[in-house]
Amino acid sequence: MISMLQPEKPVRGPIERSSTSAKVAEYLRQRITDGTLKPGQRINELTLAAELGVSRSPVREALAMLAGEGLVRVTPYKGTFVTPLSRERFRDLLDFRVALEQFAVRRAIERATPKELQRLAAVIDEMREHARSGNFLGAVESDLRAHEVLVSMAASPLLEQTFQQLLGEFRLYIAATIRHYEGIDELATEHAALLAAIRARRRSRAVSIIERHIVHGFAGALEELA
Amino acid sequence: MISMLQPEKPVRGPIERSSTSAKVAEYLRQRITDGTLKPGQRINELTLAAELGVSRSPVREALAMLAGEGLVRVTPYKGTFVTPLSRERFRDLLDFRVALEQFAVRRAIERATPKELQRLAAVIDEMREHARSGNFLGAVESDLRAHEVLVSMAASPLLEQTFQQLLGEFRLYIAATIRHYEGIDELATEHAALLAAIRARRRSRAVSIIERHIVHGFAGALEELA
DNA sequence: TTGCTAATCATTGCCGACAATCGACAATGA
DNA sequence: TCATTGTCGATTGTCGGCAATGATTAGCAA
Incomplete structure (x- = not known):
């Protein structure tokens, strides 16, 4: 369902990543900030990739970007989690x-x-x-x-x-x-x-x-x- | 030359990426902040990967993280550049x-x-x-x-x-x-x-x-x- | 039943290969 | 001479697969 990806938001920081991973990142930002993905929730790479009709590579890069921005936390071999509330x-x-x-x-x-x-x-x-x-x-x-x-x-x-x-x-x-x-x-x-x-x-x-x-x-x- | 990679700095933000890409990221932060990689300079993925003895995947993830942190800028199909001075x-x-x-x-x-x-x-x-x-x-x-x-x-x-x-x-x-x-x-x-x-x-x-x-x-x- | 161990499974980390795109240069035409 | 176009090498973007790790569950003994 590649159609779920929004057309690369023009104004969002200094990044203009390779449309695909950029779109995945923007998609995740949306889902996180609108509450679809809840704080603490795990993000499954394969599921997400299938959902968006892309491979895991752009998904992983998107997750890495979000980690750099602080929206998610990555624990090696355990997974990526939406930054929890406290x-x-x-x-x-x-x-x-x-x-x-x-x-x-x-x-x-x-x-x-x-x-x-x-x-x-x-x-x-x-x-x-x-x-x-x-x-x-x-x-x-x-x-x-x-x-x-x-x-x-x-x-x-x-x-x-x-x-x-x-x-x-x-x-x-x-x-x-x-x-x-x-x-x-x-x-x-x-x-x-x-x-x-x-x-x-x-x-x-x-x-x-x-x-x-x-x-x-x-x-x-x-x-x-x- | 995997030995060039530093042993994953323990204190650096919330990130604990999969050792390899984390190490690459830390390596790049060092090189950028100590001036080895100069502002505006392009970073070649393949060269860097060979230099560190890893494949391009962890390199790209590291670059994505640095992009999220604002240390580098990525332009699709053109390359990753150290954020220029002004x-x-x-x-x-x-x-x-x-x-x-x-x-x-x-x-x-x-x-x-x-x-x-x-x-x-x-x-x-x-x-x-x-x-x-x-x-x-x-x-x-x-x-x-x-x-x-x-x-x-x-x-x-x-x-x-x-x-x-x-x-x-x-x-x-x-x-x-x-x-x-x-x-x-x-x-x-x-x-x-x-x-x-x-x-x-x-x-x-x-x-x-x-x-x-x-x-x-x-x-x-x-x-x-x- | 309870606790421990080991096997199984799901998921992530990394790699090599292929496709897409860019930049530079040469060939063509006006 | 200059602009335009086509081609080629270099580099990036994406993919599928395999290895490594962690979680779960089944099995077994007390």
Whole structure:
């Protein structure tokens, strides 16, 4: 079923691997971050190869790439496993994400263009609209997109790459704790406040808003995990 | 010449790939970070495989892992190349490194144990001794080790992994600009000041010291690059 | 039944070979 | 002279197979 392979996502890090293994890698990223492949689950090379209609070689290369990105763990002769969840890991992800986004905010204040700020505003509007109409998942997606836009405003490829990687793993936890999210109505409000602080170039205020937004937003999820 | 392969480094991220490809990966990391393989240089799979006495499969898997880590770039049917240097990239590395280490400093102030602080002090002594005896490379290595210790004090696996990755690429630039480093005598002094600030739990002071230390230390190198 | 040992099976690690593609150079034509 | 096209060698991408390792289960003895 080669048709299951998506047409090689154009924007995903610096990699442009030989279409086949690149497609397998992208396929696996999808399956991992959307929860089809669960944390800790084993990935059988032969099964996967048959499923995608390719041989094991590109599959193994794809797995090696994902191992390099940290999405899976490989134990020699035992197998490849989706990186498992843990409360400590989530705590670490949260803390590190706060650090990354604070950096993003500081840089955004220095170098964001009006156009980019406008784009962020548009995403926030979208978020507000989703919240108003009760579209829970839509609001969460908009929230994530807003964070991506914020990070892109920092104009740092390294930050961007690191954040994308982190966000991939982060989605695992979002998927696993989705029921613990409350107060999506506040999401847009908080983002709007952040945007205002960035526009006003109020560094310390913006930095503390983003921290509160992230920590507060996932406090419940952290509490209920394992 | 299988003997050229190092005995699978135990501490290097989450990976424990099937010894052979893991060894090849480690071998390549060495060659890349010590400058034997220069930025932009092509890596020939067949040559490398023959050189190490293995087949192309583990070589390709190793290259895929390094691609995931960002050390090399793969272009389909054209080849694998060591990630090239650029002034913009160095600028980005510096900025991002500052952000990471500032995070590390803040966390270290909160949770560093006396034992860890003592270990850092020992490395600084070592650094001072190297500088005094004119051991240039030794002092630079001690400096890097001090930064690693600092980062480890933050007790954040994500930070640690990200920093290690960044440091790998950073070494490329250090190797390329090694002649532009002056004032190694000040290195130990600056680290000592940082350690004192951490011990005194003076957050903002420690954060600004680490920033100055990094930015100032590589200003000359940045200037002279390309 | 329980615990240990050994054989069996599934799965991964590695290899050699073949197909696909690229880059360079020569041949052709305007 | 220059651009275009065709060919060839080199290199990469993929495949199927075999060996090595780990997990499972069957067999046996206490």
